[in-house]
Structures are given as structure tokens and as C-alpha cells.
Amino acid sequence: MSAPSLITFSIHGNIAYINYQFSFFTLPVLLLFVPVLYIPATCVIVFRICSTLLIEYKNKNVNIQLFGVITLSHVMCLLFFTTELFYLRLPMAGVFTSWCASVLPNGYLISLVIMTYYFNYATMAFPFLVALLRLNLIIFPSTHAKVNKGILKIAIPLIFTYPFIFTFFLFPGSGFCTKIEFLPFGSIILRVTDTLFGINNTIPLIFTTFFWFSACLITNFVLIFKLIRHRFTVDLSMRSQKSHKAEISLTLTTVSMTFSFLTNGMIAISGIFFPSVAVYLIVIRPFTNDLDTCIVPWVFYLTHPIFQEKPKNRIIVSSVERIHN
Structure with missing residues (x-):
């Protein structure tokens, strides 16, 4: 992200950028409005999923632990979309150009990067946590609720705290704005300088991306193997069509959650080996991230039978994923 070859120079104090007049009739601004086609609908879907979670929490008809983690992941993706809107989309559209050029590099700008x-x-x-919870439902059919409860007590706080380990070096730094060569005049991007020990975010991003991707891939492989084995060992008369659909839905949802790793890996690796290409990938990065933000909740909502039935007719999601009292 901070390789000197990506962007040529800072715009701070540059009179041409200070006097820049924002215009709606540029390509970056038009691209800024592309998410209007799918983000509002996705927000509605996530809201419906959250509403269903609250209803089913009272009725105890589904695995609340698994349902809750999937729902939380949807909400976090929307928050990621919001922060990236201010970090990439709006600066590239020129919304902050004049203001950014008129101030010195500061901590307010780096806060957008950190968030x-x-x-x-x-x-x-x-993605790994969802796959792990599902795997435990099969491995521990009678005690999975207790096992997953213990895992969630550790996993949820860890998920919300571990990112600080990979961003702490950014806090002492300053954010500054530079132009993007191949986009129209006024398009800028945020960069970071004066980080702790001069660390940039490339290596931490590569490490976390491949760590979680590897963990998710291995867990999903074992999960799918267990599901196939379970399907052939359980009497078909004991399996309902809705149960089968629920298992397929959750599998599709789990697999679709891995799309986010592609973008992160692509950006991080290109930043090291192909820095001249990385800036182009950063520009299209918001749209590839949108795939993860939108596809996962839509797949879950459109395929899971719990969203296709009236509340009074809903049943337990799966023979291998029901709550055991």
C-alpha cells in the first residue's frame, strides 16, 4: 500500500489540487454510484436475516450459534464496505481532494486506513469460524452446543481484538494523499508514512490472508468429507427435503465466504512482486470486495429454507445441525 512506486507524489500544499472543483461528471464519480445497484438491496437482506435471527432466538427452532455467527459476518462486511467507501471510493472520486491538499499529513487520515x-x-x-462450528455439529452431535459455546467465548473476543496486532504499527503514523496517475485529475488515494519501525501493511496482510485461507480451506475440506459420509450413513427416511436443502445452503454460504481471500491475496502479492500493477488492483479492489459483501448474504437468504417459509411452518434446519437440549 505504501510502496513509492505506486503513487508518484503527495498533493499537500499543491495549489492546483487546493483549487480543485469537484464534478459529478467524471468516471470515478460514476463508479462511486455503482454500489447503489446492489448495496441497498443487500442491506435489506441483511436486515431480514437479523430479524429472522431474533425471531428464531425466541422460538429456538434453529442453531442460534451458527446462525448468529453468519449474521454477524454479514454485518461486519457491511461495516467494511462503509470504511472502504471513505478510504478508497470517495477519495478516488475527488470528494476530499481540495480539503486534503489544503492540510498537512495527519492522524485523521490514517484513522480511515486503520479502520x-x-x-x-x-x-x-x-469463514473459518463458520466452517468450524458446522464441523463440530457433525463431530459432536450430542454435545456440539456446549463445545461451540466454549469456542465462541474465545473466538468472538479474539476476532474483535486480533486486528490490532496487525495494525498497531500504523497508530504512530500519519496519513497523506497522493494522486493516481491513470485516473482523471482530482482522483487521490490515501497512504501512510512514519509508521512504527517503518513497517508497512503488506506482510501482515499476506500472512493473515493465507493463514485464514489455509485454515478455512482445510476445515471446509474436512467438513464436506464428513457431510458426504454422513449422507450415506444416515437412513434416507430420517432426512427431510428441507433438511437436505439447509445443508446445501450452509455449504454454499460457507464456500462463498472464501471470496474475500482472493482480493486480499491479489493486492498483497502484487504489492511485493508487481508494484506497478498493484495500484490498478487497488482501484478495482472495492468492487471485488463487494462480491463478498453481497454474494454471501444473498446466497444464504435465497437458498436456506428458513427464509422461504412462514414462521409457523418453520422446522429445525438439519438432522446434523439441530439444537440438542
């Missing part, structure tokens, strides 16, 4: 990466790191942990 964006905080939510980025946090959201990366959820």
Missing part, C-alpha cells in the same frame, strides 16, 4: 484494515482483518476470520 478499513481493522474490519478487513476481522471479516477474514468468519
